[in-house]
Amino acid sequence: MIRIDSIHKTFYKGTVNENHVIKNLSLTVNKGDFITVIGSNGAGKTTLLNLISGNLFPDEGHIFIEDLDVTKVPEYKRARYIGRIFQNPLMGTAGNMTLEDNMVICHKKGFKPLKISLNASLRETFQEKLKILGMGLENRLKDNVGLLSGGQRQALTLLMMVLSQPSLVLLDEHTAALDPKNASLVLDLTNKFVREFGLTTMMITHNMHHAISYGNRLLMMDDGEIILDVIGEEKSRLTVDKLVAKFHEIKKRDFESDEVRLAE
Amino acid sequence: MIEGIFVEGLVYGMMVLGVFITFRILDFPDLTVDGSFPLGAAIFASMATSGFPVLFAVFVSFLGGVLCGAITALIHNKLKVPSLLAGILTMTMLYSVNIRVLGNKANLPLLGTETSLTRVVDFAQRIFGTGISESWIILVFFILLTAGIKIILDLFFHTDVGLTLGALGSNEQMVVSQGVNPEILKMTGVGLSNGIVALSGAFAAQYQGFADVSLGQGIVITGLASVMIGEFIIHSNRIELLTLRVILGSLVFKGIMYLGRYYGYYINLTPNDLKLITGLMIILSLFLTKWQKAQRTERNI
Numbered sequence: 001m002i003r004i005d006s007i008h009k010t011f012y013k014g015t016v017n018e019n020h021v022i023k024n025l026s027l028t029v030n031k032g033d034f035i036t037v038i039g040s041n042g043a044g045k046t047t048l049l050n051l052i053s054g055n056l057f058p059d060e061g062h063i064f065i066e067d068l069d070v071t072k073v074p075e076y077k078r079a080r081y082i083g084r085i086f087q088n089p090l091m092g093t094a095g096n097m098t099l100e101d102n103m104v105i106c107h108k109k110g111f112k113p114l115k116i117s118l119n120a121s122l123r124e125t126f127q128e129k130l131k132i133l134g135m136g137l138e139n140r141l142k143d144n145v146g147l148l149s150g151g152q153r154q155a156l157t158l159l160m161m162v163l164s165q166p167s168l169v170l171l172d173e174h175t176a177a178l179d180p181k182n183a184s185l186v187l188d189l190t191n192k193f194v195r196e197f198g199l200t201t202m203m204i205t206h207n208m209h210h211a212i213s214y215g216n217r218l219l220m221m222d223d224g225e226i227i228l229d230v231i232g233e234e235k236s237r238l239t240v241d242k243l244v245a246k247f248h249e250i251k252k253r254d255f256e257s258d259e260v261r262l263a264e
Numbered sequence: 265m266i267e268g269i270f271v272e273g274l275v276y277g278m279m280v281l282g283v284f285i286t287f288r289i290l291d292f293p294d295l296t297v298d299g300s301f302p303l304g305a306a307i308f309a310s311m312a313t314s315g316f317p318v319l320f321a322v323f324v325s326f327l328g329g330v331l332c333g334a335i336t337a338l339i340h341n342k343l344k345v346p347s348l349l350a351g352i353l354t355m356t357m358l359y360s361v362n363i364r365v366l367g368n369k370a371n372l373p374l375l376g377t378e379t380s381l382t383r384v385v386d387f388a389q390r391i392f393g394t395g396i397s398e399s400w401i402i403l404v405f406f407i408l409l410t411a412g413i414k415i416i417l418d419l420f421f422h423t424d425v426g427l428t429l430g431a432l433g434s435n436e437q438m439v440v441s442q443g444v445n446p447e448i449l450k451m452t453g454v455g456l457s458n459g460i461v462a463l464s465g466a467f468a469a470q471y472q473g474f475a476d477v478s479l480g481q482g483i484v485i486t487g488l489a490s491v492m493i494g495e496f497i498i499h500s501n502r503i504e505l506l507t508l509r510v511i512l513g514s515l516v517f518k519g520i521m522y523l524g525r526y527y528g529y530y531i532n533l534t535p536n537d538l539k540l541i542t543g544l545m546i547i548l549s550l551f552l553t554k555w556q557k558a559q560r561t562e563r564n565i
Binding site for chain 1: 430443
């Protein structure tokens, strides 16, 4: 489905701040994979997602989506196949527009025609879909999205992303900015949608428990490399302690990010 | 006299709609307007005096404006310069272009030339008789024209591309995530805005009876002041009301300017002070908006 072939990315090349963030990274994502990505700050998780989505281009190496070389394809073109959700709940929706207008923009990816799509039947479809969220948003179609809470906005972004039927879903710590109750709500919805629609997904998380309990595959990144790739049966037997021990075994140092251990 | 204020408010109201699109919807502060407004006037005047059909001249004026906006957006997109600088560049270049368009002159009178206004007046007087006053016919014409443009814009902002344009200003990442090229969208939006501004310029020339290169001086500020005044009149998130308040803002602004021009001498104001007053009005609006916001948050706490 997605094949990443020995990519490199260096920021501020040739300056004192030179930072080799992705080092010779290769990865194959299979159709239907639900991958959780974990790693300490600066490991290169977000950069990897930026490279896949086309927000950044690699210095070396190639990226293929469905056997198509997209290494140099701009972000907006790749976005037709990729659904991405950011940590910041404000990034997925336009706050100064109504809920229904936001949904019109997102209900079909790509070229926007010069025609008015919003009508009674589309509105009904939206309401039906919003009911899935169980947040009462189906009665607030005319409200500005800016009036919704962070959790509601992120859930809405998730729903709109799912409705556009992307081939690949990239989630960049999309619950990290929410309060615990909303975070688990959005995470449950994510899990539900990924299963129901069989979405191929990569989810970055800072929470080891989430990384272990969700998905069928776990990647651990450190210093620009994937140091651990656990799939299927083996993944379901993982525990936080085993994971930390594994890290220690590979890197010969302690897993330093307290944040990762404490985030429970 | 009162109908004069209304007509001016409506003619400039079209221009304010253009400024509203860039400043408020696209969040792309665009100074091209200072050049595209006189460009519209210049294109119309030179075409009309050369004997081209009036409607065709108006249409070419609109296209000229669209082109200016697209150039500004192109400079901004490709050279990655701030929109303000891109706009100033286009506007500065347009000053020379406008003089060329006017035939190497700074001013081109439309006396004796057929314009849309002379035609409308003829038409109306043929139907309703010559007893009907010319200025009222012109007022009705501009009410219909401005309302028509407002309604077309309202419809446009309900289409898929219009809605996406609306999202661009508040969240560019969202637009990119939806698989839309933001650069082309920006060119569309800024082009549309300047097209309307040039259209407004073409009608301003017809109303005033001449085209002049200095017609555009301070147009952006006039537009911005009108947009801000409108924002005090109505609070809403519906595009129909947003465009309506833009036009109302323009009318109020012209009213205030009229008062300044005709009664200002009581307090020793001269017409030369009007620019200062416009600037002060914007500062006052900014201050009041900030104050209103502070009030609202205080109440919420």
